[in-house]
Amino acid sequence: QLVVVSEPHPNLPDPSLPPAWHNTTRANAAFVILTRNKELDDVRWTMRQLEARFNHKFNYPYVFLNDEPFTEEFKELTRGMTNAKIQYGIIPHGHWSYPEWIDVDKATALREQMGREGVIYGDNLSYRHMCRFESGFFFRHPLMLEYDYYWRVEPSVDFYCDIDYDPFLYMKENKMKYGWTISLFEYESTVRTLWPTVKNFMKEYPDLIPENNLIDFVTNDGGDTYNMCHFWSNFEIADLNWLRGPAYLRYFEYLDRAGGFFYERWGDAPVHSIAAAIFLNKTEVHFFDDIGYRHNPFTHCPTRRELQKKCHCNADDNFDYSAYSCMRRWEEVTRD
Numbered sequence: 349q350l351v352v353v354s355e356p357h358p359n360l361p362d363p364s365l366p367p368a369w370h371n372t373t374r375a376n377a378a379f380v381i382l383t384r385n386k387e388l389d390d391v392r393w394t395m396r397q398l399e400a401r402f403n404h405k406f407n408y409p410y411v412f413l414n415d416e417p418f419t420e421e422f423k424e425l426t427r428g429m430t431n432a433k434i435q436y437g438i439i440p441h442g443h444w445s446y447p448e449w450i451d452v453d454k455a456t457a458l459r460e461q462m463g464r465e466g467v468i469y470g471d472n473l474s475y476r477h478m479c480r481f482e483s484g485f486f487f488r489h490p491l492m493l494e495y496d497y498y499w500r501v502e503p504s505v506d507f508y509c510d511i512d513y514d515p516f517l518y519m520k521e522n523k524m525k526y527g528w529t530i531s532l533f534e535y536e537s538t539v540r541t542l543w544p545t546v547k548n549f550m551k552e553y554p555d556l557i558p559e560n561n562l563i564d565f566v567t568n569d570g571g572d573t574y575n576m577c578h579f580w581s582n583f584e585i586a587d588l589n590w591l592r593g594p595a596y597l598r599y600f601e602y603l604d605r606a607g608g609f610f611y612e613r614w615g616d617a618p619v620h621s622i623a624a625a626i627f628l629n630k631t632e633v634h635f636f637d638d639i640g641y642r643h644n645p646f647t648h649c650p651t652r653r654e655l656q657k658k659c660h661c662n663a664d665d666n667f668d669y670s671a672y673s674c675m676r677r678w679e680e681v682t683r684d
């Protein structure tokens with residue numbers, strides 16, 4: 349048999365339907381990318397995949413944020429990657445600096461000590477500003493105020509699969525507030541006092557903590573200790589109004605006052621994840637299995653055949669059931 353005529357690819361969209369971008373029902377949403385000018389090539393790498401796999405059909409806008417002004421080169425060479433609107437914002441100084449209650453000498457000494465102990469980013473101050481900004485401020489940057497949902501993107505991440513529906517609308521229609529694709533264990537040395545601080549917060553504000561929450565995702569002993577599980581926040585699709593609401597803001601303020609963003613090295617991933625776990629229930633948090641994704645060194649690659657065939661990742665690289673993954677805990681906690 350010399351010629352094999354294959355059936356029409358079952359995966360192609362039904363040609364009798366209008367292309368996805370003809371669908372006028374849209375969420376009020378944007379990509380948000382915190383980045384530096386020197387990461388331009390990595391940003392372009394990622395935008396290329398995001399556009400090809402999803403956004404050329406949907407044209408959701410991009411918001412780029414930076415603690416320094418973006419260069420003309422950065423703007424011109426990102427502008428060229430999409431037809432969608434792009435906004436470039438500078439972060440207000442107060443959102444990327446020490447709050448006045450922080451003892452700077454103490455913070456410096458503890459940071460240098462963490463560096464000597466070999467903790468990853470242990471001696472890095474700008475990394476701490478980044479984590480605090482992503483924990484408490486990006487969603488109230490002036491450019492973000494007009495949006496209801498965000499998709500966080502980082503330079504150099506990969507998107508492997510065709511996304512033939514609108515994840516923002518999916519979140520909205522299902523009243524979901526937080527979506528993720530990789531979960532894993534945090535380095536304990538970066539969050540030593542985070543959970544004790546959260547426990548004090550929950551004691552002081554019991555009215556903010558709903559009964560049927562997901563707290564067991566982050567604790568194995570009924571709330572006594574943190575099990576280090578968190579959603580990897582370099583990918584998030586979530587509800588901005590949840591973060592801008594009174595519960596999250598009071599929580600962030602409480603953590604910020606405690607000083608752990610500077611005296612330790614609290615990451616925005618455990619901070620967001622613990623918030624999702626204590627404030628939300630399992631119907632409000634969504635695992636996006638269908639979004640194949642890589643942020644070095646971990647990959648989420650769908651393994652179900654129906655999903656896999658829309659993707660260019662290797663299902664053998666899927667991180668979900670490897671030793672550092674929190675997928676098993678997620679499944680235990682969300683099982684009916």
Ligand code: GDP
Nearest residue numbers: 382383384387413414415474475478502503582
């Ligand atoms: P990691 O993923 O934890 O290793 O940290 P990254 O270096 O990827 O930083 C997380 C995000 O914050 C990325 O989108 C970076 O581009 C961004 N970022 C980190 N540090 C800075 C900084 O000093 N300035 C700006 N503008 N962006 C930063």
Ligand code: MN
Nearest residue numbers: 502503582643
């Ligand atoms: Mn990163």
